[in-house]
Amino acid sequence: MPSVMLRRSESGALLFYVAKKDLEATVDTVEKDSDEEWGGEVVLADGSSWYIDPISPPPSFPTTLRFKRA
Amino acid sequence: MATMTNEETEALIQEVLEVYPEKAKEDRAKHLMVNDQDPDKSKKCMTSNRKSLPGVMTVRGCAYAGSKGVVWGPVKDMVHISHGPVGCGQYSRAGRRNYYIGMTGVDTFGTINFTSDFQEKDIVFGGDKKLDKLLDEVHGLFPLMKGSSIQSECPVGLIGDDISAVAKKKAKEYGKVVVPVRCEGFRGVSQSLGHHIANDAIRDWVLGARDDDDSFESTPYDVAITGDYNIGGDAWSSRTLLEEMGLRVVAQWSGDGTLSEMELTPKVKLNLLHCYRSMNYISRHMEEKYGIPWLEYNFFGPTKIAESLRKIASFFDDKIKEGAERVIAKYQAEYEAVIAKYRPRLEGKRVMLYVGGLRPRHVIGAYEDLGMEVVGTGYEFGHNDDYERTTQDMGKATLIYDDVTGYEFEEFVKKIKPDLIGSGIKEKYIFQKMGIPFRQMHSWDYSGPYHGYDGFAIFARDMDMTLNNPCWNKIIAPWKQEAEEDEAIAASA
Numbered sequence A: 001m002p003s004v005m006l007r008r009s010e011s012g013a014l015l016f017y018v019a020k021k022d023l024e025a026t027v028d029t030v031e032k033d034s035d036e037e038w039g040g041e042v043v044l045a046d047g048s049s050w051y052i053d054p055i056s057p058p059p060s061f062p063t064t065l066r067f068k069r070a
Numbered sequence B: 001m002a003t004m005t006n007e008e009t010e011a012l013i014q015e016v017l018e019v020y021p022e023k024a025k026e027d028r029a030k031h032l033m034v035n036d037q038d039p040d041k042s043k044k045c046m047t048s049n050r051k052s053l054p055g056v057m058t059v060r061g062c063a064y065a066g067s068k069g070v071v072w073g074p075v076k077d078m079v080h081i082s083h084g085p086v087g088c089g090q091y092s093r094a095g096r097r098n099y100y101i102g103m104t105g106v107d108t109f110g111t112i113n114f115t116s117d118f119q120e121k122d123i124v125f126g127g128d129k130k131l132d133k134l135l136d137e138v139h140g141l142f143p144l145m146k147g148s149s150i151q152s153e154c155p156v157g158l159i160g161d162d163i164s165a166v167a168k169k170k171a172k173e174y175g176k177v178v179v180p181v182r183c184e185g186f187r188g189v190s191q192s193l194g195h196h197i198a199n200d201a202i203r204d205w206v207l208g209a210r211d212d213d214d215s216f217e218s219t220p221y222d223v224a225i226t227g228d229y230n231i232g233g234d235a236w237s238s239r240t241l242l243e244e245m246g247l248r249v250v251a252q253w254s255g256d257g258t259l260s261e262m263e264l265t266p267k268v269k270l271n272l273l274h275c276y277r278s279m280n281y282i283s284r285h286m287e288e289k290y291g292i293p294w295l296e297y298n299f300f301g302p303t304k305i306a307e308s309l310r311k312i313a314s315f316f317d318d319k320i321k322e323g324a325e326r327v328i329a330k331y332q333a334e335y336e337a338v339i340a341k342y343r344p345r346l347e348g349k350r351v352m353l354y355v356g357g358l359r360p361r362h363v364i365g366a367y368e369d370l371g372m373e374v375v376g377t378g379y380e381f382g383h384n385d386d387y388e389r390t391t392q393d394m395g396k397a398t399l400i401y402d403d404v405t406g407y408e409f410e411e412f413v414k415k416i417k418p419d420l421i422g423s424g425i426k427e428k429y430i431f432q433k434m435g436i437p438f439r440q441m442h443s444w445d446y447s448g449p450y451h452g453y454d455g456f457a458i459f460a461r462d463m464d465m466t467l468n469n470p471c472w473n474k475i476i477a478p479w480k481q482e483a484e485e486d487e488a489i490a491a492s493a
């Protein structure tokens, strides 16, 4: 369960950063992304997918969350 | 030699790898690649930030070097104690040329080496007592210093000393900051982990100091320069540009920086990050905790400077945006004159780089402004995110190498035959003896600054001075030269 830093890039895309793995990739899709909740399966631009239990209300970015590899 | 194609570069890599035993070959192959601007392809190819193989020559440093030498060392009004044997600090003392203003030994301490000078008995009985005494002496001798940091060297970690306890005790006793940094050299695979540890130490021991104190009068135009170590005055030539466009630079991290500047950084509006590798950690932390956005910029060469100034200005109102345009216009005549003078002398020359931090990608723009081409580049201690940022800056089919070994670098150079190499002191004399012009790109070869418009003029002059030095025609003895010419004539006949 690595800690992941999430932030908005200059273009507004969500960036996914795992310090331990030096992985920095843009988030392609988020399973649940609404005004009520945010989370579920998250797929990155490099094809890997990660999981987090949906959070409600949605977190404000930047923030650090713990993800599981899906 | 003309530009190489993808296949040729690929073949070159295979040829160089040929001499390795099977396992080493497999391992090293992952660290060498041909640049492909298609990001999907390049991402998968490069392996980086791995342990160097025993037996090959690496030019990496250790975690202590990353913390004491890079991040903490330049903070000028603190005493940085190299805790452990004397050599680690003494042999690296003042080599990085982080310029600063102040009276050394009175209120600034940048070039002095402080060490606990471990002896056998300290290894056997532990060094905490010695550290305690050392801190007493430092506080007694240098009353104007603002705080101290304890930079652990390898043995301290191996014998399991508790430097944090000593630091806490002494900080209380003297009412000054004492930061224990567990940056023993053996941690991690290179200096890169040292940067991270140093960033974390700043986060834990320094950054929050003025959280509940609003006495600092801030303006909407406050920024901090991070990841600029003022090598040869780099941060100064960057700072003038920012101030001219109307911003207020509150802190410099860490070249010519001070402890109180670091403590004030959480009050700024924007963090400007030059060396991404060594300070992205603290920038990310400040973004999360204080909501300060950060921005990577590049002050090498007029094209990138103009791009960066506009990018920085886009975070502020019209006053700053106009300021940026004004600054660019003001220096235009100056840098155009530099290009007009040096470009004809440097046009078409090919450069190979092998450095650390930000330079393998950042300086490319400056070379291109002078009509030169970077045909190979590599990081000593880059991570994946660095390589991702590099592929876009590099041309197609250029060679990229990670933690390149002495042998590989020499072979690449022999085949690619660049006109200029930019790397460190350890590579300098090998390549000079091979007859290839060389610039030391860690410390700017005792020159600098290279940042900003002022720096670009110096950069261009230095490259010209090195490349067009008449000595390079004298490498081959005259009688051998004649023989070569004869052969060439015979071949063409």
Ligand code: SF4
Pocket: B062, B063, B064, B065, B088, B152, B153, B154, B155, B184, B185, B186
């Ligand atoms: S690896 Fe250890 S002993 Fe060597 S310079 Fe670094 S801290 Fe000192």
